[in-house]
Amino acid sequence: MTSLDKEIEQHKKEIHSDSYPMSIGEAVSMYINGEMDIHPEFQRVYRWTLPQKSKFIESILLGIPIPSFFVAQREDGVWDLVDGLQRFSTILSFMGELKNEDGEKLPPLALTKGGYLSELDGATWNDEEKISKPLKLSFRREKIDFKIIKKESTSDTKYDLFRRLNTGGSELSDQEVRNCLLLMTNREFYEWVIALSKNADFIETTPLSDDKYSEQYNLELLMRFIVFFTLDWSNVTSSTIDDIGEFLNDKIVALAKNTSFDTKIMNDTFSKSFQLINAALGSDAFRKFYPSDNKHKGGFSIALFEAISTGIARNISSISTTLDNSTLKKKIENFSVSPEFLSASGSGVRANSRIPKTVPHAIDYFKQ
Structure with a gap:
C-alpha cells in the first residue's frame, strides 16, 4: 500500500455518506415537519432571477434530470441542506410552502414562460386552469436524489462539503x-x-x-x-x-x-x-x-x-x-x-x- 493509498483510506474513514432518492412530495413534507433545515437566512445571498426559477420548474415538469441535493445529518437527525439551496427553495416557493426567517409563509411563486412551455407564463401552484390536479400529482411524485453526509462523519465535513460545492465557478462570491x-x-x-x-x-x-x-x-x-x-x-x-x-x-x-x-x-x-x-x-x-x-x-x-x-x-x-x-x-x-x-x-x-x-x-x- 502506497502512502497515497493510506492517506485516502484514512480520510475515507472520516466521511460516512449515503444516497437516497425520494419524491418531491416526501422532501417537501420533511421541510414542513422540521426534518430538513434549508437555512432561510441563506436566501439573502442567492440571486436567481424569475426566468431561472421558471426554467428550473419547467425542467422538473418535463422530466429533465436535475443535479443531486447534498445534505448533512445533524445529531438530532435533522438534515441540513448544504447544496441545492436555491433549487429546493424554488420548489418550495412554487408550491407555496417556503417560509422566511420568522417562520412566515412567503407568497407563492408566479412563473414566467419557460424555454419550451410558453403556457407557464403567470402560472401558480393553485392556478387549476394551468396547473391541473394530475400535473400536481406528477410534480409531487417526481424523484430527486439526496446525497447524505451522516452524523458519524467528522464535525468539519459539513462545512468542507459546503465550501467545496460552492467555490470555483459558483454563483456565490x-x-x-x-x-x-x-x-x-x-x-x-x-x-x-x-x-x-x-x-x-x-x-x-x-x-x-x-x-x-x-x-x-x-x-x-x-x-x-x-x-x-x-x-x-x-x-x-x-x-x-x-x-x-x-x-x-x-x-x-x-x-x-x-x-x-x-x-x-x-x-x-x-x-x-x-x-x-x-x-x-x-x-x-x-x-x-x-x-x-x-x-x-x-x-x-x-x-x-x-x-x-x-x-x-x-x-x-x-x-x-x-x-x-x-x-x-x-x-x-x-x-x-x-x-x-x-x-x-x-x-x-x-x-x-x-x-x-x-x-x-x-x-x-x-x-x-
Whole structure:
C-alpha cells in the first residue's frame, strides 16, 4: 500500500455518506415537519432571477434530470441542506410552502414562460386552469436524489462539503460562501459581524461601489480586520496563507467556534480604531497618498486597509492616548509611502506575499 493509498483510506474513514432518492412530495413534507433545515437566512445571498426559477420548474415538469441535493445529518437527525439551496427553495416557493426567517409563509411563486412551455407564463401552484390536479400529482411524485453526509462523519465535513460545492465557478462570491459557513457554524457570531459592519466610521472610511456592496465585500474587509487582529504574526508566512480566500474561511470559522473569543473586546477595539482613522482622514484613509501633491488619489486600497487598520488596532491603547488627529493623519500618510510598504505591495504582488510583510510592518510602525 502506497502512502497515497493510506492517506485516502484514512480520510475515507472520516466521511460516512449515503444516497437516497425520494419524491418531491416526501422532501417537501420533511421541510414542513422540521426534518430538513434549508437555512432561510441563506436566501439573502442567492440571486436567481424569475426566468431561472421558471426554467428550473419547467425542467422538473418535463422530466429533465436535475443535479443531486447534498445534505448533512445533524445529531438530532435533522438534515441540513448544504447544496441545492436555491433549487429546493424554488420548489418550495412554487408550491407555496417556503417560509422566511420568522417562520412566515412567503407568497407563492408566479412563473414566467419557460424555454419550451410558453403556457407557464403567470402560472401558480393553485392556478387549476394551468396547473391541473394530475400535473400536481406528477410534480409531487417526481424523484430527486439526496446525497447524505451522516452524523458519524467528522464535525468539519459539513462545512468542507459546503465550501467545496460552492467555490470555483459558483454563483456565490467568496464572501457569500463565507457568510453561509458562519451561519452554519455560529449564527450569533454571524449576526455580531453584521452588526459590526454597520459602524458609521467603518462605512465612511471604506467607500465601496454598489457592486462591491452587493458582493458583500464590506463584510470581507471586516473579517480580514478581525482575523488579522487576532493572528500571531510571528508564525505567518506566504505559504501559511497560500490562498487568501481559504485562509479567511478557516480562520473566521475557527473564531466562530472558539467559545473563549471575546466579542466585547473586539467591539471596543474596532470602534475605537475606526473612530480615530475616520477623524484623521475620513474617506481618504485607505487611498494612495501623493506627497508631491499633498493629497490622496485613486480608489480604495485593500493593501492599505489591511496594514493600517491592523497596525492601529494592535496599538490602539497607546495611539488613543498619545496622538491627536493631525499627528495620526501624518503618520498614516507617511506609512503609505514608506519603502517597506511600497516594496511589498507593488503591482502584481500576490496577497499571500504581500500580507506577511505589510501587516507586521504596520504593527511595528504604529507602536508608540
